[in-house]
Amino acid sequence: MMFFSEKTMTYQPSDIRALVEPDRVHKAVYTDPTLFELEMDRVFGRAWVYIGHESQIPNTGDFHQALIGREAVVLIRGEDGKPHVLFNRCPHKGAKLVAMPEGNAGRFLRCPFHGWNFRCDGRLLSVPAREGYEDTRLDIRDPAYAVRRLPRQQSYRGFVFASLAEDGPSLEDFLGGIRLTLDNFCDRAPEGEVEVAGGVFRVWQRSNWKIFFENLNDTSHPMVTHESSVNAARAEYQSLGEGGQMPFELHIIEGNGEPYDFWGALEMVAYDRGHSYMGAIFTPPTDPVSLAHQASLEAVHGPERTQQILSVQRHNSIIYPSCAPHTSFQQLRVIRPIAVDRTLVEIYTFRLKGAPESFFQRSITYANIVNSPSSNVMPDDIEVYARVQEGLGTDGGDWVSLHREAGREKTEGDGRYTAGGLSELPMRNQFRAWASYMSEEA
Amino acid sequence: MATLADSGIDPAAVTAFLYEEARLLDQRRWFDWLALFAKGGMYWVPLRADQPDPVNHVSLFYEDAMMREVRARRLEEKRAWSQQPLVHSARIVGNVQLGEPRGDEILARSTFLMVESRLPTQRMLAGFYTHRLAPRGDGFAIVEKRVDLIDSEGVHQTLEAFL
Numbered sequence: 001m002m003f004f005s006e007k008t009m010t011y012q013p014s015d016i017r018a019l020v021e022p023d024r025v026h027k028a029v030y031t032d033p034t035l036f037e038l039e040m041d042r043v044f045g046r047a048w049v050y051i052g053h054e055s056q057i058p059n060t061g062d063f064h065q066a067l068i069g070r071e072a073v074v075l076i077r078g079e080d081g082k083p084h085v086l087f088n089r090c091p092h093k094g095a096k097l098v099a100m101p102e103g104n105a106g107r108f109l110r111c112p113f114h115g116w117n118f119r120c121d122g123r124l125l126s127v128p129a130r131e132g133y134e135d136t137r138l139d140i141r142d143p144a145y146a147v148r149r150l151p152r153q154q155s156y157r158g159f160v161f162a163s164l165a166e167d168g169p170s171l172e173d174f175l176g177g178i179r180l181t182l183d184n185f186c187d188r189a190p191e192g193e194v195e196v197a198g199g200v201f202r203v204w205q206r207s208n209w210k211i212f213f214e215n216l217n218d219t220s221h222p223m224v225t226h227e228s229s230v231n232a233a234r235a236e237y238q239s240l241g242e243g244g245q246m247p248f249e250l251h252i253i254e255g256n257g258e259p260y261d262f263w264g265a266l267e268m269v270a271y272d273r274g275h276s277y278m279g280a281i282f283t284p285p286t287d288p289v290s291l292a293h294q295a296s297l298e299a300v301h302g303p304e305r306t307q308q309i310l311s312v313q314r315h316n317s318i319i320y321p322s323c324a325p326h327t328s329f330q331q332l333r334v335i336r337p338i339a340v341d342r343t344l345v346e347i348y349t350f351r352l353k354g355a356p357e358s359f360f361q362r363s364i365t366y367a368n369i370v371n372s373p374s375s376n377v378m379p380d381d382i383e384v385y386a387r388v389q390e391g392l393g394t395d396g397g398d399w400v401s402l403h404r405e406a407g408r409e410k411t412e413g414d415g416r417y418t419a420g421g422l423s424e425l426p427m428r429n430q431f432r433a434w435a436s437y438m439s440e441e442a
Numbered sequence: 443m444a445t446l447a448d449s450g451i452d453p454a455a456v457t458a459f460l461y462e463e464a465r466l467l468d469q470r471r472w473f474d475w476l477a478l479f480a481k482g483g484m485y486w487v488p489l490r491a492d493q494p495d496p497v498n499h500v501s502l503f504y505e506d507a508m509m510r511e512v513r514a515r516r517l518e519e520k521r522a523w524s525q526q527p528l529v530h531s532a533r534i535v536g537n538v539q540l541g542e543p544r545g546d547e548i549l550a551r552s553t554f555l556m557v558e559s560r561l562p563t564q565r566m567l568a569g570f571y572t573h574r575l576a577p578r579g580d581g582f583a584i585v586e587k588r589v590d591l592i593d594s595e596g597v598h599q600t601l602e603a604f605l
Contacts, residue, residue, distance in 0.1 A: 197498075198498055198499045198500050199489050199490060199493070199499045199500045200500075201489070201500060201598070202596065202597040202598065203597065203598055203599075203600075204597055204598065204599055225523065227519070227521045228516045228519035228520075228521050228522035228523070228525075229512070229516050229519075231515070231516075231519055231521075232512045232513075232515035232516035232519060233512055235515050236508060236511050236512045236515060239511070240508070247508065249508065249509060249512075250508070250512070253512065344597060347500075349500060357498075360498070361497050361498060364497065364498065364499065364500055367500045368500055368501055368503075368504055369509075372500065372502065373502070373598040373599065373600050373601055374487070374502040374503055374598070374600070374601035374602070376512055376513055376516045378600065379524040379600035379602050380522065380523045380524050382524065382600055383523045383524035383526075383600075384523060387523075
């Protein structure tokens with residue numbers, strides 16, 4: 001079966017639509033480098049992509065590097081106190097202006113090549129020996145000689161997104177119903193604000209970026225993929241011989257071993273544009289650390305509003321196509337496609353401002369034990385993603401199944417869809433958005 | 443202040459202990475390695491060399507006896523998918539230097555270079571060990587083993603076995 005229009009040697013919208021059926025997708029979406037390049041233009045060139053959090057750049061000149069599709073960009077705090085997203089390219093000869101993942105540029109950005117200096121909002125500040133440009137076509141007052149800004153940039157409660165497209169929906173409209181995840185992420189802080197803290201893990205995956213996204217709400221993989229760590233945690237609990245409540249560190253590993261019925265009872269919700277979330281799996285939190293957090297919220301909001309905030313219980317949320325917040329443990333995973341078979345994932349932990357230190361420290365423990373490249377859990381995921389990538393490279397079949405509970409989701413209106421906890425609704429929903437971006441309909 | 447010279451510690455015995463520890467890890471003898479730790483002993487691989495502590499910042503490994511045992515058990519599980527094929531390592535420990543003893547405790551700094559293989563790929567890891575050791579019987583027990591990878595802040599492949 002050919003999906004490639006031989007005449008133009010590229011994918012036409014009809015070719016793209018033929019790759020995505022309601023309940024299965026063609027393997028080319030994961031393996032074809034041509035499609036990957038198209039994704040860079042059409043998905044990452046148009047969607048709102050998460051860049052970073054404002055708390056990562058508290059002071060003027062603080063910067064944080066990020067990727068939006070193929071584009072290296074810098075999130076930097078200007079003298080105006082605002083975050084700016086700029087291309088990491090000197091408008092003179094093209095050198096990258098910053099090299100470190102994060103840092104402080106000082107009062108201005110200085111190009112390491114010929115010493116052009118720029119204000120932290122990108123405006124050109126000074127050029128050495130500027131008389132050399134008199135009577136030439138280069139006008140240093142021309143905005144073309146400022147560091148180029150991303151066409152669009154917008155923050156939502158401190159989370160900075162940018163878009164390479166001049167036009168499109170506002171960030172709020174783009175997020176739609178998944179906004180509540182970011183709201184709840186922040187509302188869980190007694191001060192209503194969060195900050196990135198405690199470092200970032202960066203991990204390579206030898207697989208297509210979409211495989212990771214699909215896995216985030218895949219409730220029929222934990223008991224299989226994670227059998228080794230589930231068994232190890234259970235055996236360890238037995239050997240402690242104490243009975244009683246399982247230590248938190250073991251509980252968050254062992255939770256993957258819950259039976260299918262447990263996952264089936266979870267809430268599974270999808271939204272237009274590829275977003276989705278699944279209900280929380282570590283509930284209800286009645287341990288001393290959670291209760292101390294609850295008390296810190298009640299001190300500010302009273303019991304009723306606190307109950308309202310804590311009743312929003314979500315495991316992974318997906319903000320397609322760039323990040324996955326986890327509100328219960330204050331994690332944010334950022335997904336950067338590097339090549340058709342190579343993905344960079346960054347794992348950030350956030351501090352809830354005004355919450356007890358013990359609550360933040362538990363988030364650190366969760367990141368170490370579940371989300372780190374050196375955890376007992378993640379390596380089996382990464383191994384399985386790589387096996388999918390390699391398996392799809394064989395001639396053993398053209399299609400990938402997305403059939404679980406297909407056709408059983410409920411359309412709730414306002415771009416919201418619900419299904420049983422074991423449904424592959426989130427995967428089908430991602431590909432519906434993908435096909436829309438890729439055939440340039442969105 | 444007690445100095446190394448008058449502490450009665452034999453530097454060769456410390457070095458021999460570090461070599462033996464490396465051998466246990468390279469032979470995947472996890473449970474023998476676990477037995478080297480003192481009660482309450484910690485295994486810590488910070489994410490940053492200047493990381494002030496392991497509780498307010500993420501670490502590559504920050505494991506007490508319970509979590510070390512979970513890791514050892516998992517590495518031996520039949521369906522540890524990422525251990526098909528198994529990880530094997532060979533490491534060289536050198537540049538061993540002893541610090542001034544603090545009470546009973548010995549501080550040993552060393553450099554390691556290890557090749558880790560998971561067929562068909564192979565990679566090199568390098569960094570520094572800092573062992574805090576307490577005398578136990580004829581030898582020592584590990585109070586803390588800290589490992590600083592030279593690329594600890596980099597983008598990592600998975601790290602599964604103990605470093």
